[in-house]
Amino acid sequence: MRGGVAAVTEPAALATELPAGRSTGWWGMALFIATESTLFAALLGSYFYLRFQAGPQWPPAGIRPPELFLPLIMTALLLPSSLPLLWAERGIRRGQQWRLRAGLAATIALGASFLSLQAMEYASSLEEFTFTTDVYGSLYYVITGFHGAHVTIGLLMLTWLLAAALRGKFGVRRHERVRIAALYWHFVDLVWAAILFTVYLSPRL
Amino acid sequence: MSTVAELPAGAGPAPAEQLAARWEEPRTVRAWFTTVDHKRIGRRYLVTASVFFGLAGVSAILLRTQLAGPEAGLLSPQEYNQLFSMHGTAMIFLFATPMLFGFGNFLVPLMIGARDMAFPRLNAFGYWVFLFAGVFMWASLPAGAAPNGGWFAYVPLTDEVNSPGLHLDVYTLGLLFLGISTTAGAINFIVTALKLRAPGMSLNRVPIFVWAIVATSFMVLFALPALNLDNGLLFLDRRFGTHFFDPEAGGNVLLWQHLFWIFGHPDVYIIVMPALGIVSAVLPAFCRRGLVAYPLVVLGVVSISIISFGVWAHHMFATGLPQLSLSFFSAASSIITIPSGLQLFAWLTTMLLGRLVMRAPLLFVIGFIVTFVIGGFTGAMFALTAFDQQVTDSYFVVAHFHYVLFGGAVFPILAAVYFWLPKITGRMFSERLARWAFWLIFIGMNVTFFPMHLSGLFGMPRRVYTYPEGLGWDPWNLLATLGSYILAVGLLLVVVGVVHALRRGKPAADDPWGGDTLEWATTSPPAPYNFPVLPEVHSLHPVWDPRTAESVAAGAPEARTLAEGRQTIRTSELDARYEQPIEMPESSLRPLVAATGLLVVFGGLLFDWYWVAAGGGLLLALTMVGWLWPPAEPT
Ligand code: HEM
Ligand SMILES: [Cu+2]
Numbered sequence: 096m097r098g099g100v101a102a103v104t105e106p107a108a109l110a111t112e113l114p115a116g117r118s119t120g121w122w123g124m125a126l127f128i129a130t131e132s133t134l135f136a137a138l139l140g141s142y143f144y145l146r147f148q149a150g151p152q153w154p155p156a157g158i159r160p161p162e163l164f165l166p167l168i169m170t171a172l173l174l175p176s177s178l179p180l181l182w183a184e185r186g187i188r189r190g191q192q193w194r195l196r197a198g199l200a201a202t203i204a205l206g207a208s209f210l211s212l213q214a215m216e217y218a219s220s221l222e223e224f225t226f227t228t229d230v231y232g233s234l235y236y237v238i239t240g241f242h243g244a245h246v247t248i249g250l251l252m253l254t255w256l257l258a259a260a261l262r263g264k265f266g267v268r269r270h271e272r273v274r275i276a277a278l279y280w281h282f283v284d285l286v287w288a289a290i291l292f293t294v295y296l297s298p299r300l
Numbered sequence: 301m302s303t304v305a306e307l308p309a310g311a312g313p314a315p316a317e318q319l320a321a322r323w324e325e326p327r328t329v330r331a332w333f334t335t336v337d338h339k340r341i342g343r344r345y346l347v348t349a350s351v352f353f354g355l356a357g358v359s360a361i362l363l364r365t366q367l368a369g370p371e372a373g374l375l376s377p378q379e380y381n382q383l384f385s386m387h388g389t390a391m392i393f394l395f396a397t398p399m400l401f402g403f404g405n406f407l408v409p410l411m412i413g414a415r416d417m418a419f420p421r422l423n424a425f426g427y428w429v430f431l432f433a434g435v436f437m438w439a440s441l442p443a444g445a446a447p448n449g450g451w452f453a454y455v456p457l458t459d460e461v462n463s464p465g466l467h468l469d470v471y472t473l474g475l476l477f478l479g480i481s482t483t484a485g486a487i488n489f490i491v492t493a494l495k496l497r498a499p500g501m502s503l504n505r506v507p508i509f510v511w512a513i514v515a516t517s518f519m520v521l522f523a524l525p526a527l528n529l530d531n532g533l534l535f536l537d538r539r540f541g542t543h544f545f546d547p548e549a550g551g552n553v554l555l556w557q558h559l560f561w562i563f564g565h566p567d568v569y570i571i572v573m574p575a576l577g578i579v580s581a582v583l584p585a586f587c588r589r590g591l592v593a594y595p596l597v598v599l600g601v602v603s604i605s606i607i608s609f610g611v612w613a614h615h616m617f618a619t620g621l622p623q624l625s626l627s628f629f630s631a632a633s634s635i636i637t638i639p640s641g642l643q644l645f646a647w648l649t650t651m652l653l654g655r656l657v658m659r660a661p662l663l664f665v666i667g668f669i670v671t672f673v674i675g676g677f678t679g680a681m682f683a684l685t686a687f688d689q690q691v692t693d694s695y696f697v698v699a700h701f702h703y704v705l706f707g708g709a710v711f712p713i714l715a716a717v718y719f720w721l722p723k724i725t726g727r728m729f730s731e732r733l734a735r736w737a738f739w740l741i742f743i744g745m746n747v748t749f750f751p752m753h754l755s756g757l758f759g760m761p762r763r764v765y766t767y768p769e770g771l772g773w774d775p776w777n778l779l780a781t782l783g784s785y786i787l788a789v790g791l792l793l794v795v796v797g798v799v800h801a802l803r804r805g806k807p808a809a810d811d812p813w814g815g816d817t818l819e820w821a822t823t824s825p826p827a828p829y830n831f832p833v834l835p836e837v838h839s840l841h842p843v844w845d846p847r848t849a850e851s852v853a854a855g856a857p858e859a860r861t862l863a864e865g866r867q868t869i870r871t872s873e874l875d876a877r878y879e880q881p882i883e884m885p886e887s888s889l890r891p892l893v894a895a896t897g898l899l900v901v902f903g904g905l906l907f908d909w910y911w912v913a914a915g916g917g918l919l920l921a922l923t924m925v926g927w928l929w930p931p932a933e934p935t
Contacts, residue, residue, distance in 0.1 A: 116870070116872050116873075116879045116880075117495075117873075118495075118870075119418040119491050119495050119870065122418075122490070122495060123419060123422075123487055123491050126486075126487045126490055126491065127483075129522070130521040130524070130525055133521070133522050133525040133526075134528065136525075137525050137526050137529045137562070141529070141533075141544070141555055141559070144552070144555055144558070145544070145552055145555060148552045148554075149550045226540070226541075227540070227541040227543070228549075229543055229549040229550045230542075230543040230549055230550035230551045233536070233542035233543050233544055234544075237542065251921070255925060255928075259930055264929075264930040269930070272928070272930060
């Protein structure tokens with residue numbers, strides 16, 4: 096249609112050719128993460144508020160402090176799961192489709208194993224207490240369940256990225272969505288550290 | 301200073317035609333449901349929020365009629381409970397914030413010289429969610445299942461045992477539903493103001509109104525999660541038997557109050573802040589000079605938004621918190637009057653130094669200043685713990701917060717209605733009608749709420765559906781009720797004025813008031829693409845500044861016309877350097893479908909139909925998959 100110089104300097108072309116500064120999408124996700132972090136902060140804050148108002152014994156009588164074995168394995172799966180994603184993002188910046196796909200697949204696998212271990216954990220703790228047993232049970236299941244829901248949403252986003260990646264939708268200059276979704280995953284990932292501390296480690300302190 | 305440089309209408313016919321082809325929407329039913337134009341969405345916010353204001357107002361009139369004399373039988377106690385709870389909840393959540401978001405939606409892109417919001421489809425989605433959440437809550441009233449635990453719904457009154465039925469489930473789910481819209485709107489405002497400002501509009505040239513909307517949005521992002529969590533936990537307690545608020549099983553009822561007021565106090569400023577922004581936007585036009593002490597006002601706006609997070613416990617002085625924390629919160633509550641006072645003095649000085657043009661919008665601004673100062677005065681009294689403990693939960697409190705909220709939100713909103721009506725509709729209103737409306741509202745408002753100070757001091761508690769004769773409350777109650785009728789007539793006159801303007805109003809000039817911000821630099825009403833040429837901003841008062849006017853004259857570079865596509869300019873965050881043009885989305889049905897999915901989710905949760913809720917979630921998820929799918933390669 097238009098030839099030569101015009102084709103690359105006219106605004107429509109420039110819009111997709113020249114990444115400069117942070118995009119609106121990046122800011123949107125950053126702000127969304129800010130408000131979600133506040134939500135988790137309020138939730139974990141409520142945990143400590145209720146715990147310290149509940150009296151000296153925590154967990155309350157009849158419930159043992161949480162086992163650490165499984166949660167530590169889950170941590171070992173989830174925290175490093177950001178690395179393949181970073182590697183994938185670097186890859187697509189250089190146009191390496193295979194790295195994007197492989198990295199996404201690896202992160203998805205790690206996240207999915209995390210969720211299955213969480214299911215196993217629930218299976219054993221449900222034998223001891225449920226979310227209606229007392230406030231400890233309510234906190235335990237709601238906090239971990241809420242985080243689990245975030246991991247699930249993160250996984251859906253990554254799967255969606257993988258589907259688009261397999262269709263070759265991303266390229267050297269067109270991978271904003273990868274960057275933004277990755278941001279969310281790193282957040283879900285980091286929140287787990289705070290949950291590990293609050294729910295699993297702090298009762299033993 | 302006050303020379304008004306007329307900005308020329310466009311850069312020649314050719315780009316304007318091209319732009320129209322890209323931006324105009326057909327006049328079809330489908331286009332009505334799919335539009336993503338911030339101006340149409342903004343107008344819808346305004347109209348919908350006004351309807352909710354009307355419903356909440358009618359509820360209030362019913363309450364006042366019931367209280368006109370002792371032992372009246374118009375309303376049963378159950379009806380009274382639902383009506384005052386819906387009145388408060390709707391005024392706060394379904395009227396004040398959405399109304400101000402409506403002005404923000406219409407104005408922010410225009411004021412910063414952009415063609416739309418940063419996320420136009422998210423914007424449409426936010427509107428539909430707001431509409432559905434509002435209908436969700438109001439529909440419960442005729443069904444006799446409306447929230448009945450007051451607008452702050454304290455446990456244990458609102459737990460399953462003490463408040464059986466759907467009432468409180470409508471409350472928790474309705475507010476969670478609405479919160480999605482508010483959060484989406486807040487993110488959209490911040491990103492828009494951060495990235496889409498016209499080249500040259502560095503942070504020290506951003507209009508105060510935009511600052512106020514951005515500060516409000518930040519408060520929303522950091523305050524609303526507390527309310528959402530609170531409502532989520534209460535829903536779980538009521539429906540699924542968790543024990544967060546149940547002392548029998550280790551829970552704690554004060555958790556509700558802490559979380560609620562961590563949100564609730566900033567929310568007062570979430571409501572009032574954009575209204576203060578309106579005042580700062582209206583004043584320059586009618587004082588014929590720029591706002592005095594712009595940097596200090598901006599500083600005030602920012603510091604209020606931060607300090608307001610440190611004062612929540614002043615709503616809990618009567619709950620037996622430790623004495624030391626009472627002193628802390630009492631001090632913090634007193635400190636926050638400083639930045640508020642700063643703004644007040646900036647306005648007064650602006651008025652003193654300017655040449656006042658007494659038109660309806662200015663009248664409402666003056667009405668605001670008077671009532672807000674009275675409300676602020678009684679507010680400062682509450683900050684003293686001892687006084688607070690005397691009058692807490694009495695009509696004195698009702699009087700106080702209506703002076704703050706009616707004075708601080710409704711007066712500025714009405715000023716805004718008249719101020720921007722010519723821009724929004726392209727029609728002028730009748731000044732005579734507007735003045736009548738003002739005086740009726742001003743007098744009605746004071747006659748309604750001033751006597752409540754007295755009945756409160758004489759011991760009348762709030763939230764009582766009736767009272768016995770001979771306690772010394774009767775005359776004040778009768779007076780308040782008469783006042784509310786005057787007020788209602790005044791508010792009706794506003795509606796009449798708007799309809800009259802739409803039907804009979806003279807066509808409005810592009811800049812009827814000689815305003816200083818960019819929305820006055822475009823046509824009334826603005827074209828779908830807002831500006832034929834996106835301006836280059838050279839000062840805080842771009843419309844009064846000849847260099848900015850020059851920047852949109854014929855021969856503007858292609859980089860600021862962007863007539864080839866549906867585009868606007870992205871600039872850098874702090875100093876608004878040109879970064880690149882960005883592609884704006886076309887209209888789409890997806891926002892409406894996604895919001896419908898959410899409606900199904902919340903309806904399903906309300907009625908225990910969890911499979912239906914899951915179906916709604918699936919609809920939402922599938923819509924998002926398509927919505928966010930990477931677009932085809934640009935051709
Ligand atoms: C239109 C004129 C208005 C009238 C006549 C009116 C009247 C009333 C009355 C009589 C009550 C007390 C009910 C009771 O305690 O028994 C009340 C409560 C309340 N009003 Fe208004 N009001 C008006 C406007 C507003 C506005 C504009 C707002 C906020 C933006 C508002 C927010 C509230 C709130 C939050 C409550 C407390 C509800 C509760 O106790 O849970 N009102 N109003
Ligand atoms: Cu407060």
